[in-house]
Amino acid sequence: DVKVTQSSRYLVKRTGEKVFLECVQDMDHENMFWYRQDPGLGLRLIYFSYDVKMKEKGDIPEGYSVSREKKERFSLILESASTNQTSMYLCASSLGLAGAYEQFFGPGTRLTVL
Amino acid sequence: AQKVTQAQTEISVVEKEDVTLDCVYETRDTTYYLFWYKQPPSGELVFLIRRNSFDEQNEISGRYSWNFQKSTSSFNFTITASQVVDSAVYFCALSEAGNSGYSTLTFGKGTMLLVSP
Numbered sequence: 001d002v003k004v005t006q007s008s009r010y011l012v013k014r015t016g017e018k019v020f021l022e023c024v025q026d027m028d029h030e031n032m033f034w035y036r037q038d039p040g041l042g043l044r045l046i047y048f049s050y051d052v053k054m055k056e057k058g059d060i061p062e063g064y065s066v067s068r069e070k071k072e073r074f075s076l077i078l079e080s081a082s083t084n085q086t087s088m089y090l091c092a093s094s095l096g097l098a099g100a101y102e103q104f105f106g107p108g109t110r111l112t113v114l
Numbered sequence: 115a116q117k118v119t120q121a122q123t124e125i126s127v128v129e130k131e132d133v134t135l136d137c138v139y140e141t142r143d144t145t146y147y148l149f150w151y152k153q154p155p156s157g158e159l160v161f162l163i164r165r166n167s168f169d170e171q172n173e174i175s176g177r178y179s180w181n182f183q184k185s186t187s188s189f190n191f192t193i194t195a196s197q198v199v200d201s202a203v204y205f206c207a208l209s210e211a212g213n214s215g216y217s218t219l220t221f222g223k224g225t226m227l228l229v230s231p
Contacts, residue, residue: 033218040123040223042205042221042222042223042224043205043219043221045218048218050216056216058218088157090159092159097216097217097218099146099209099210099217099219100147100164100166102149102164103161103219104161105151105158105159105160107156107157107158108157
């Protein structure tokens with residue numbers, strides 16, 4: 001079974017802090033994704049990566065950056081956390097990008113920025 | 115731009131009732147893929163089904179069935195004889211197989227299903 005793990009289930013940070021959210025997958029998938037989930041808005045794509053060191057902006061990249069130094073690990077970085085970044089963050093991975101492959105999701109990190 | 119609409123925000127049923135979750139999509143492409151995911155209270159999204167735009171055959175998997183109709187741009191999901199364990203948020207999603215290869219998923223806002231005993 002595909003396993004996607006995220007470093008924390010719950011995280012509380014203060015405004016202005018630099019925040020790292022880590023995601024690891026164990027199925028050698030090429031592609032990894034970061035979403036945020038907010039009530040009434042569904043899932044929105046922040047960034048995705050189709051290969052090591054490669055990244056593409058999603059629909060809402062502002063205020064975020066990502067890093068993919070190894071194939072199995074995809075990090076989401078909040079350079080200076082703000083209260084409007086309080087949200088559930090979901091990481092996913094898939095074998096391919098062209099829509100024909102399902103994405104496998106991690107359990108999510110609920111981030112609160114005070 | 116692609117778009118997915120799940121008009122039902124929340125549905126409440128009593129156990130053993132049948133329930134249908136609606137999904138309407140918009141796309142300009144002739145090649146695309148549709149998905150349903152389930153998000154139980156634990157939070158992790160679980161893949162349920164994938165359909166490509168060339169396959170309009172309905173699918174049944176146990177108590178779950180899916181009705182794909184290109185004529186109405188809909189991909190509805192029916193749970194027969196619902197159970198309490200079906201309580202979850204269900205997401206419909208659309209992906210277009212773009213020429214660049216960088217297609218991504220567009221999710222609907224989700225439908226919360228509450229099944230009471």
